[in-house]
Structures are given as structure tokens and as C-alpha cells.
Amino acid sequence: xxxxxxxxxxxxxxxxxxxxxxxxxxxxxxxxxxxxxxxxxxxxxxxxxxxxxxxxxxxxxxxxxxxxxxxxxxxxxxxxxxxxxxxxxxxxxxxxxxxxxxxxxxxxxxxxxxxxxxxxxxxxxxxxxxxxxxxxxxxxxxxxxxxxxxxxxxxxxxxxxxxxxxxxxxxxxxxxxxxxxxxxxxxxxxxxxxxxxxxxxxxxxxxxxxxxxxxxxxxxxxxxxxxxxxxxxxxxxxxxxxxxxxxxxxxxxxxxxxxxxxxxxxxxxxxxxxxxxxxxxxxxxxxxxxxxxxxxxxxxxxxxxxxxxxxxxxxxxxxxxxxxxxxxxxxxxxxxxxxxxxxxxxxxxxxxxxxxxxxxxxxxxxxxxxxxxxxxxxxxxxxxxxxxxxxxxxxxxxxxxxxxxxxxxxxxxxxxxxxxxxxxxxxxxxxxxxxxxxx
Numbered sequence: 001x002x003x004x005x006x007x008x009x010x011x012x013x014x015x016x017x018x019x020x021x022x023x024x025x026x027x028x029x030x031x032x033x034x035x036x037x038x039x040x041x042x043x044x045x046x047x048x049x050x051x052x053x054x055x056x057x058x059x060x061x062x063x064x065x066x067x068x069x070x071x072x073x074x075x076x077x078x079x080x081x082x083x084x085x086x087x088x089x090x091x092x093x094x095x096x097x098x099x100x101x102x103x104x105x106x107x108x109x110x111x112x113x114x115x116x117x118x119x120x121x122x123x124x125x126x127x128x129x130x131x132x133x134x135x136x137x138x139x140x141x142x143x144x145x146x147x148x149x150x151x152x153x154x155x156x157x158x159x160x161x162x163x164x165x166x167x168x169x170x171x172x173x174x175x176x177x178x179x180x181x182x183x184x185x186x187x188x189x190x191x192x193x194x195x196x197x198x199x200x201x202x203x204x205x206x207x208x209x210x211x212x213x214x215x216x217x218x219x220x221x222x223x224x225x226x227x228x229x230x231x232x233x234x235x236x237x238x239x240x241x242x243x244x245x246x247x248x249x250x251x252x253x254x255x256x257x258x259x260x261x262x263x264x265x266x267x268x269x270x271x272x273x274x275x276x277x278x279x280x281x282x283x284x285x286x287x288x289x290x291x292x293x294x295x296x297x298x299x300x301x302x303x304x305x306x307x308x309x310x311x312x313x314x315x316x317x318x319x320x321x322x323x324x325x326x327x328x329x330x331x332x333x334x335x336x337x338x339x340x341x342x343x344x345x346x347x348x349x350x351x352x353x354x355x356x357x358x359x360x361x362x363x364x365x366x367x368x369x370x371x372x373x374x375x376x377x378x379x380x381x382x383x384x385x386x387x388x389x390x391x392x393x394x395x396x397x398x399x400x401x402x403x404x405x406x407x408x409x410x411x412x413x414x415x416x417x418x419x420x421x422x423x424x425x426x427x428x429x430x431x432x433x434x435x436x437x438x439x
Contacts (some may be wrong), residue, residue, distance in 0.1 A: 004103070005184060005216050006066040006089070011098035013059040013084055013240075058084040059240045062098070068183075069214040071206070073221065073231035073248060075255050080237040082220045086110055086186050089218070104183025104216075107133050109173055118162035122153055122172055125161055129176045143179045150205070151175035171198060178205050185209060186218045203230055224252050224329035252329060253368065264288075264296040266390045275385040276376070279316060283353070284309035285323075285374050285390045290359065300397045300414070301362045308338075308356045308374055312349045319349060319384060321356040321376045326389070328369040333412050363416035365395045366409055 059081045066072055074082050087093040089100065090108035116125045126147055130140040148154050151171040153164070161169065177185060187206070207230065209215050221227050227234065227248060234251035236244040244251055264287040268274040274281040286307040289295050298304050306323050322337030338356040339347045371392040376384040 005068040007101040009099040014096040073227040073234040076237035081240040107177040107182035108186040324373040366414040
């Protein structure tokens with residue numbers, strides 16, 4: 001039976017926001033009021049100077065349990081209460097009400113350089129931070145070489161950390177927190193400061209910590225790709241309350257689709273607003289059905305089209321127009337360009353208005369929210385325009401003819417593939433069929 005390592009019961013955190021009422025009256029008006037009625041003016045002045053306070057609940061009645069060895073993501077929009085929850089769990093902030101049970105040592109990496117003294121060197125801060133985390137000098141010495149090697153700051157180890165860049169701060173701070181063997185590791189989105197190679201290195205270390213060493217990790221990030229890769233389960237916070245705790249796939253989908261309105265058409269009517277340059281201008285992008293009508297919700301079985309409307313201003317023979325289709329977490333599903341259909345990367349384009357249209361077959365994409373990024377370029381020479389997430393749409397499984405299975409399939413795509421079933425004597429026992437057949 002899995003052991004509970006974090007238990008949170010009806011946790012709430014209240015802040016009082018002060019408001020001081022100030023008079024908007026000018027000096028002349030104040031003097032006139034004082035002269036006419038001095039007692040009334042004094043009473044009114046005292047009333048206006050009174051401070052008022054407003055309650056703000058950063059967390060309200062949050063309850064959940066986390067097992068040992070779980071890697072749990074905490075997601076939510078800005079102001080949802082993510083950082084407050086981590087600070088309460090790290091014992092940096094006292095809760096207003098509720099109970100927290102933590103079974104084991106906790107290491108927190110909430111801000112760049114948390115627990116570091118700017119006047120001390122990197123070497124000294126390793127021992128200081130380790131002591132703060134409850135490690136003995138012997139334990140720190142045992143891990144010292146690993147920490148330095150991971151952080152890649154050996155050259156600057158005897159330099160005061162106040163002279164470190166933010167990236168060096170993060171490297172050393174994460175290295176200390178990850179190598180001190182706490183039972184619970186709490187990480188805010190501080191890794192966004194590091195470069196791509198360091199983020200990849202940190203992800204690998206966190207996977208080792210959680211899966212190989214059986215420690216528990218709480219991870220806050222707005223990068224849904226990183227959350228999906230690292231976390232097995234997620235907590236979704238909305239306005240300080242627990243909205244959902246479930247598998248990462250379910251929570252990320254809920255988070256990304258909450259309030260996500262599809263915009264199946266984007267049009268630029270004014271020339272100066274149209275993306276492009278003196279060679280080409282983007283005029284419109286549309287998601288349509290095969291009849292040319294704009295759609296925001298697409299039946300999973302039906303084909304649909306991506307239309308790119310543009311104006312060529314100068315003759316070109318080597319330009320290409322295309323798009324990139326992305327999932328809600330930023331994963332690229334595929335890319336396509338119009339010149340590939342012509343069998344050559346050279347397609348003559350004379351000045352004038354054009355539409356490049358690509359038809360995407362039904363029973364290809366899985367259910368979910370998708371966006372379209374469009375671009376035009378001269379390969380290896382020049383980018384003519386590039387617009388991210390111009391239009392968006394939902395793919396839905398509505399049931400009906402041609403849909404035999406109603407559950408959501410795993411994966412970005414859900415193609416309708418053809419199968420053949422044969423007996424051991426190699427004679428067909430069933431005709432070639434499609435498990436899901438578009439109507």
C-alpha cells in the first residue's frame with residue numbers, strides 16, 4: 001500500500017489588503033471647508049484618513065493527499081494560488097487555517113538564490129544551504145563533488161554569488177536542492193531562467209530523483225509540455241480552490257481548455273496591419289469545412305480545410321506558403337507547405353490575390369484543442385511572414401454513424417487504419433475492414 005507523504009486538510013490562507021481613502025479635494029476647497037465649519041471638517045478628515053481592509057483568500061479549503069514517490073504538477077492561471085501553496089508547504093508562510101502533514105525533510109527551490117547569502121562564495125553557500133536543509137557536514141561533503149559537477153560553476157566556486165548571473169544562481173541552487181536527498185522536493189517555475197540544455201538536464205535529474213530514488217516532487221510550471229513529460233498526476237487550482245486532481249493528461253486538458261474560445265477565422269483588412277513585407281502580405285487565415293464555411297468545432301470523422309489568403313506584391317518563383325498544426329500544450333502535430341503538392345519547391349507566383357488551401361482528412365486528429373501557425377518563406381534565404389496561433393479549433397467525437405468506439409484514444413493523432421485478419425492457413429477469414437469508417 002502506498003504511503004502518504006503529504007496530507008493537506010482544508011488549507012486556507014487569507015491576506016488583508018489595506019486601502020487608504022484619500023481626499024480628492026484641492027487645497028483651496030479644504031481651506032474653505034475648514035473656515036465654514038471647522039468641527040465638521042475635522043470629523044470628515046478623520047473619517048477619510050481611516051484605513052479600510054479587504055480580505056483576499058489566496059487559498060480556500062484546499063485538501064489533497066500525495067503518496068511517496070509521486071511527481072505531482074501544480075498548474076493554474078496567474079493568481080490561482082500556486083506559489084502560496086508551495087510557500088505554505090515549505091513552511092515559509094503560516095496558513096490561516098487547516099492542517100498539513102509532511103512526513104520527511106523538505107527542500108524548496110522557489111526563487112532564484114533562495115537560501116543563498118550574496119556575500120558568500122558558491123562553495124560556502126553549498127554548505128550554508130545544506131545546513132538549512134538539515135544536512136550534516138559529513139553528508140554535504142559526500143555530495144559536494146556531484147553538486148559542483150552538476151551546476152557547472154566549478155570555475156567560479158570561490159567567487160561571491162552576488163557576482164553570479166541568474167543562470168548560474170539557478171544551476172547552483174537546483175544542484176544543492178536536488179542532491180541533498182530530501183524526501184520531498186518542491187520546485188516553482190525557477191527553471192525557466194536556465195537555458196534549454198540546463199532545463200533538459202534538470203528534467204532528467206528530477207526524473208531520476210522521483211522514479212529511481214522514490215522521492216516525492218511537487219512541480220509548478222506554465223510549460224505544459226514539461227509538466228506532461230515529468231508529472232504522473234496534477235493539481236489544478238482556480239481562484240485559490242482545488243478544481244481538479246487527476247492524471248496529468250486530464251488536468252492539462254481541463255486547464256488549457258478552460259476559457260479557450262476557438263477563433264476559426266482571422267482577417268487583416270488594413271494594409272499596414274497585414275503581416276508580411278514588400279513581397280507578400282497575409283490577408284486572412286480560416287478553418288473551414290469542405291464547403292468553405294468557417295468552423296470552430298470539428299467532427300472527428302469529417303475532413304476540414306486550412307485556408308491561407310495572401311497578396312503577392314512582387315513576382316516570386318521560389319516562395320512557399322504553409323502552416324504548422326499544434327496541440328494545446330504546444331506539441332507540433334505536423335507541418336505542411338503548398339509547394340510540396342506541386343512536386344517542386346518552385347511555384348511561379350505573379351502579383352495578385354491568392355488562396356492556398358490544404359484539406360486534412362477525417363479520422364486523423366484525436367480529440368482536443370488545436371491551433372494553427374502560418375508562415376511564408378523563401379527556403380534558406382528569407383522569412384516573408386510568420387504568425388503564431390492565428391486560428392484555433394476543437395476536434396470532437398460526436399458519435400453517430402462511423403464511430404464504433406467512444407473512448408478517447410491516446411496520442412496526438414487517431415488515424416483510421418486498415419486491418420486484415422487471417423487464419424493460420426493464411427486464408428482470409430474476414431474482409432479488409434476499417435475499424436472506424438468515415439461516412
